[in-house]
Amino acid sequence: MELVFATGNAHKVGEIAALIPPDIQLKSLADIGCTDDLPETSPTIAGNALQKARYVHERFGVHCFAEDTGLEIDALQGRPGVYSARYAGPGKDDAANIALVLKQMQGVANRSARFRTVIALILDGQEHLFEGVVEGHIAEALAGKGGFGYDPIFIPQGEIRSFAQMDLHTKNTISHRAKATAMLLDFLHSR
Ligand code: IMP
Numbered sequence: 155m156e157l158v159f160a161t162g163n164a165h166k167v168g169e170i171a172a173l174i175p176p177d178i179q180l181k182s183l184a185d186i187g188c189t190d191d192l193p194e195t196s197p198t199i200a201g202n203a204l205q206k207a208r209y210v211h212e213r214f215g216v217h218c219f220a221e222d223t224g225l226e227i228d229a230l231q232g233r234p235g236v237y238s239a240r241y242a243g244p245g246k247d248d249a250a251n252i253a254l255v256l257k258q259m260q261g262v263a264n265r266s267a268r269f270r271t272v273i274a275l276i277l278d279g280q281e282h283l284f285e286g287v288v289e290g291h292i293a294e295a296l297a298g299k300g301g302f303g304y305d306p307i308f309i310p311q312g313e314i315r316s317f318a319q320m321d322l323h324t325k326n327t328i329s330h331r332a333k334a335t336a337m338l339l340d341f342l343h344s345r
Pocket of ligand 1: 221224225239251302303304
């Protein structure tokens with residue numbers, strides 16, 4: 155089957171494409187001629203994932219899915235959460251977002267946090283949601299050059315390395331996105 159991944163984020167494509175078996179043909183927005191910036195104005199992660207998937211499904215009539223991800227920090231009452239991309243301002247600047255988090259977490263003992271990904275699938279006009287969560291904590295400083303976004307300051311539970319210190323395969327064995335993708339694949343293969 156053909157399935158469009160409704161995202162403009164090449165890092166997300168790379169991680170999910172590495173998990174998709176050959177019986178599913180993953181298509182990009184470029185493949186269907188969609189160059190639009192997808193809307194994500196919902197106050198929830200699931201709402202944003204659905205909003206992006208619905209946008210593509212309504213205009214292109216394809217089987218598609220979208221995902222939205224947030225970093226939830228307990229000491230910051232769950233922020234940046236759904237506002238993760240624009241936490242330090244509208245520029246979606248990863249370095250500025252990380253700098254703001256590290257500043258707010260300076261001297262804070264409880265550093266527990268989690269990444270949450272929701273995948274919204276629209277298949278034959280029906281909507282389905284899949285959620286993946288990985289627990290961990292916020293590091294005191296950046297470490298690693300891999301990954302993207304907040305990866306240099308997130309250390310998953312049971313690890314001493316940040317996500318940015320892992321290769322894609324290792325991140326893909328434990329990440330929030332990999333867990334949500336595994337649920338998506340289970341669902342697709344059960345049909
Ligand atoms: P969005 O899901 O594209 O809206 O991303 C929300 C924010 O979280 C952006 O700042 C991303 O860079 C960041 N982000 C999304 N997924 C990950 C991840 O797997 N690791 C680290 N940061 C991420």
